[in-house]
Amino acid sequence: MGAPSLSPRSILLFVCGEPRRGDDAAAFAAVECLSSSALQGVEVRRVGQLSPEDLVALGPNDACLIVDAVAGVPPGSVVRRDLASLLTPGDGPAPRSTHALPIPDVLGLAAELRGDLPRGAFLGIGGEAFGIGAGLSSSVDRALPAFVAAIEAELAALAGPTAR
Amino acid sequence: MATEAPSFERSFRVEGITRVEGEGSLHLVVRDGEVTEARLKIFEAPRYFERIIVGRHPDQVVDIVARICGICPVAYQMSAVSAFESIFGVQVDPVVTRLRRLLYAGEYIESHALHVYLLHAPDFLGYASAIDMARDHRDLVEQGLALKKTGNELMAAVGGRSVHPVSVRVGGLYRVPKKRELAALRPALARAIDASRATLNLVAQLDAPAFDRKARLVSLRHPTDYPLFQGRIVSSDGIDIGIGDWRTAFREEHHEGSNALHARTLSGETYMLGPSARVTLAADQLHPLARAALDGSGLRDAIASNPFWSIAARAIELIHYSAEAVDIIDAYEPPARPFEPWTPRAGAAGWGSEAPRGICWHHYETDDRGLVTKGQIVPPTSQNQGQIEADLTAFAPSILALDHDAATRRLEQLIRSYDPCISCATHFLDLTIDRG
Numbered sequence: 001m002g003a004p005s006l007s008p009r010s011i012l013l014f015v016c017g018e019p020r021r022g023d024d025a026a027a028f029a030a031v032e033c034l035s036s037s038a039l040q041g042v043e044v045r046r047v048g049q050l051s052p053e054d055l056v057a058l059g060p061n062d063a064c065l066i067v068d069a070v071a072g073v074p075p076g077s078v079v080r081r082d083l084a085s086l087l088t089p090g091d092g093p094a095p096r097s098t099h100a101l102p103i104p105d106v107l108g109l110a111a112e113l114r115g116d117l118p119r120g121a122f123l124g125i126g127g128e129a130f131g132i133g134a135g136l137s138s139s140v141d142r143a144l145p146a147f148v149a150a151i152e153a154e155l156a157a158l159a160g161p162t163a164r
Numbered sequence: 165m166a167t168e169a170p171s172f173e174r175s176f177r178v179e180g181i182t183r184v185e186g187e188g189s190l191h192l193v194v195r196d197g198e199v200t201e202a203r204l205k206i207f208e209a210p211r212y213f214e215r216i217i218v219g220r221h222p223d224q225v226v227d228i229v230a231r232i233c234g235i236c237p238v239a240y241q242m243s244a245v246s247a248f249e250s251i252f253g254v255q256v257d258p259v260v261t262r263l264r265r266l267l268y269a270g271e272y273i274e275s276h277a278l279h280v281y282l283l284h285a286p287d288f289l290g291y292a293s294a295i296d297m298a299r300d301h302r303d304l305v306e307q308g309l310a311l312k313k314t315g316n317e318l319m320a321a322v323g324g325r326s327v328h329p330v331s332v333r334v335g336g337l338y339r340v341p342k343k344r345e346l347a348a349l350r351p352a353l354a355r356a357i358d359a360s361r362a363t364l365n366l367v368a369q370l371d372a373p374a375f376d377r378k379a380r381l382v383s384l385r386h387p388t389d390y391p392l393f394q395g396r397i398v399s400s401d402g403i404d405i406g407i408g409d410w411r412t413a414f415r416e417e418h419h420e421g422s423n424a425l426h427a428r429t430l431s432g433e434t435y436m437l438g439p440s441a442r443v444t445l446a447a448d449q450l451h452p453l454a455r456a457a458l459d460g461s462g463l464r465d466a467i468a469s470n471p472f473w474s475i476a477a478r479a480i481e482l483i484h485y486s487a488e489a490v491d492i493i494d495a496y497e498p499p500a501r502p503f504e505p506w507t508p509r510a511g512a513a514g515w516g517s518e519a520p521r522g523i524c525w526h527h528y529e530t531d532d533r534g535l536v537t538k539g540q541i542v543p544p545t546s547q548n549q550g551q552i553e554a555d556l557t558a559f560a561p562s563i564l565a566l567d568h569d570a571a572t573r574r575l576e577q578l579i580r581s582y583d584p585c586i587s588c589a590t591h592f593l594d595l596t597i598d599r600g
Contacts, residue, residue, distance in 0.1 A: 018328065021231060048327040049234055051316070053309045101282060101294075108295035109282075113302065113309075131216075 010061075011158050012120075013039075013151075014054060015046040016068035022134035023075070023127030027067040029136060030125070030147045038152040041159060050103065055110035055118055063119040063158040067151060069140075070124030076143030077126040078150050083107055083117045120158065123150055174564065190575060194560055202556040204549055204579065214539045222248040222334050222528075225536055229526070230328050232541070235278075235585055238271040238323070239519030240541075241332045242393040243526040247515035248334045250408065251530055252506045259499040260336040261394075266346075266492045267322040267329060268392050268517075269485040273356060274315030274326070275520040276439075276478040276485075279583045280363060281308025284475050287577035288370040304366070311359050311482065314352045318489060321345055336503030346493045353489050360482035361457060367479050368461050372472040373574060375559050379551055380433060381441035381468065384518050390449040390484055391442055393517035398445055399435065400468075408514040410525045416542060427547040434550035437522025438582060439477035444468040451491075454484035471555055471581040478520075478583075508534025519544050521583045545584045552582055 015031050017024040031044060047054055050066060058064060066083075073079055087107050101109070111117045125147045128137040136144070174194045193201040213232055217225045222244075229244050230237035242264060249256060256264075281304060282294040291297040298305040316326035321341055323329020331337045379400075384407065386395030398404050403413050414435075416425040429435060443450070444467060447458060458464055458480050466473045514527035522544030529538040559578055563571045 018231065020227070048325070051309075051312070053313050056309065101278070105282075105293065105295060108293070109298055109305065109309075112295055112298040113306065 010059070010063075011042045011155060012054075012058065012062065012064040013042050013044045013155065014050055014064060014066045015044065016048060016050055016066060018048060022129040022131045023125075023137050023140045024069050024130050026069045026125045026127060026136060026140050026144070026147065030067065030144055030151055033144065033148045034152060034155075038155055042155055050106050052101065052106050052109040052113070055106070056113045058114070058118045065120055065151065065154050065158060066122045068122070068124050069127040069130075071127060073124075073126035075126045075128035075137060075139035076146075078143065078147050079124050079126070080150065080154070081122045081124075083120055083122060086122055087111070087117075121154055123147070123154055174568075190556070190579065192556055192560055192575065194564060197561050197564065199557040199560045202553045202560070204552050204556070204584075214541055217536050217539045220536050222252075222530070222534055222536065225528070225539070226332055226334065227330065229541065230332075232543070233585055234327055235275050236271060236519040236521070236524070237328045238268050238319070238332075239517050239524045239544075240526075241329070242268060242517040243515050243524050243541075244528070245332050245334055246393050246517065247408075247513045247526050247528050248530075249506075250513035250515055251511035251528065252334065252509060252534065254335050254504055254506045256336055256504060257499045257501075259497065260340070260502065262492050262496070263322055263337060263340060264332070265389075265392055266489055267319060267331070269489040269492075270315045270318030270320075270322065270326075272315070272481060272485040272520050273489075274312050274319065275583075276482050277308050277311035277315060279520075279580075280367065280475055280478050280482070281305060281311070283583070284478075284577075284580055285367075285370075287573070287580060288367075288372070288475070307359055307362070311356055311363075314349075314356045314486075317352065318349055321349055333503055335506050336499075336501075338502065340498050340502045343496060343498065346496055350490060350493050353486055353493070356486035357453065357483060357490065360479060360486050361453075363482055364457050364461060364476065364479035367475045368463060370475070372466070372470060372475075373559075373563075373577070374470075375472060375555075375562065375578075376469045377555065377558055378469065379471075379555070380429070380435040381444050382435045382437055382523065382547075383441040383445045384516060384523060385446050386449065388449070390451070390488070391446050391518050393515070397516060397523065400441075400445065403429075407516050408527075410514055410516060410523075410542070411527070414542075414547075416540075416546070425542075425546055426549050427542060428550055434554045435547065436471070436551045436582075437544050437547050438474060439481050439520070440467050440471065440474045441522065442518060443477040443480055450480065451484045451487040453487045454480050457483050471578065474581045474583070481520075508532070514540075519585075521545060521585055522548060543585070545582070548582045548584065552579055552584070 015027045017027045019025045019028045087104055128139050177191050189205045191203045226241050226245050229240040232240050286294055286297045319329055320326040323331045381400040384391035384395045385398045405413050414427055416427050419426050463476045467477045510532045512529040516523045516525040524544055525542040527540040528536055531537050563574045
């Protein structure tokens with residue numbers, strides 16, 4: 001691709017969803033609540049839809065965390081999946097946001113072009129209502145602190161014990 | 165007593181069509197070499213956008229309808245904002261109109277690059293997916309992604325975001341870009357022209373299935389510009405009506421098994437929208453670089469008659485919009501103000517704009533405060549759906565000699581030729597439709 005790699009050990013936080021579509025805004029809302037210490041060394045990209053080129057640009061030492069609302073789990077449930085487990089669509093929770101390419105294709109293309117999947121994970125929160133202008137449902141709103149805590153813990157894990 | 169010859173029936177069923185936006189299925193039955201049933205089913209949940217917008221301010225509606233689709237949000241915005249500007253009598257600054265074309269060019273480059281390289285090319289090259297194709301044709305996929313990225317960057321520069329842009333408002337734009345912001349995009353767009361020419365050279369060498377038919381082609385047409393959101397609605401068989409007069413030649417109707425309304429001409433005939441229609445009906449308005457590429461390709465007649473060659477029409481439009489974007493940027497001087505003020509009034513107007521996959525037509529009625537009292541949104545895929553089924557019916561007998569999987573892949577390839585956006589097509593005009 002010729003895209004410049006990020007500096008070594010960069011951590012990218014990809015925020016997916018649609019801020020004006022009910023619980024699809026959950027990831028955007030959670031990122032606003034992250035502490036400044038959790039965001040140290042983290043680059044936040046509010047992409048809405050994840051594209052292969054977002055991941056292809058990651059260098060070999062970079063890591064990423066993808067956050068989105070999901071369907072297929074109880075509203076407000078926080079789920080974590082390895083990126084590799086999202087390569088094939090299954091019966092488990094699936095990212096709710098519409099993507100120009102399905103998430104398995106986005107990850108598969110990135111893996112093919114990079115030679116491997118980037119280091120990282122997917123964190124999602126079960127959504128209930130995705131209507132235009134609806135705001136977060138009460139289930140998701142109540143669970144937002146848990147989602148924020150999970151994101152902070154995952155970012156810390158990706159940074160490693162010596163990064164902070 | 166005469167004995168009836170045994171009949172031979174083959175059924176093709178694809179429960180989840182891949183590499184299209186949204187969820188749909190295909191059911192096709194062939195009996196004794198004749199297609200007895202061809203149905204492209206759309207079963208995404210109805211989304212009621214036409215009701216959501218009632219009571220809303222026009223600028224809210226422009227943002228809401230953009231959310232119908234993540235692939236062609238600008239098309240929805242431009243149809244809506246143009247209809248409202250028609251109702252309120254707003255004259256948009258010509259420079260702002262050019263900026264809107266620039267925003268739209270970004271959407272075309274992004275959408276067409278995605279479709280040509282990642283959705284449709286795998287069909288022609290015999291791969292099940294873009295991932296499989298990337299293993300053998302890494303350069304091809306990287307070129308497609310680079311083009312797509314250029315389109316996304318153009319949308320972000322003019323629209324504020326690459327997905328669901330937020331800059332369009334009644335009267336103009338909320339913000340216009342600085343000259344240096346657009347100039348920064350020029351090198352990538354110049355490379356996109358070259359990459360698009362390479363794209364056309366590539367797709368022109370592909371082996372498209374033989375399938376010639378005479379479909380009714382419908383597009384916008386403008387006296388000087390390649391059709392986007394101005395001009396008239398024209399067809400290959402003589403329809404020539406005002407851009408707001410869609411209802412005088414076409415209608416929507418409900419078909420069993422689909423959550424999308426289908427569109428037909430008033431006499432019940434199907435028609436084809438999209439790049440093949442535009443390139444055929446407005447070839448003389450293409451950018452000179454794109455027109456020369458079309459002439460050099462020798463594919464003009466094939467694009468008009470064979471839907472599989474829509475991949476070449478998209479490549480030609482990639483050249484056109486990359487080149488037009490460069491021209492707009494080179495001539496750009498920021499306007500005195502980003503938008504014109506307007507006064508609300510009661511009225512009604514329809515307007516269409518050319519989404520990458522065809523005309524997206526809207527009609528709105530407003531009260532004296534300018535709030536929407538009624539809306540109608542006719543997406544391109546619901547207009548193409550009838551022609552897709554007609555093409556499936558005509559094409560299927562020619563692939564019966566193939567094994568079942570190969571024949572099914574050909575049928576899917578035909579559907580993907582229309583770049584259907586099933587998410588867009590799913591809406592109801594009336595919430596009380598009786599499904600029996």
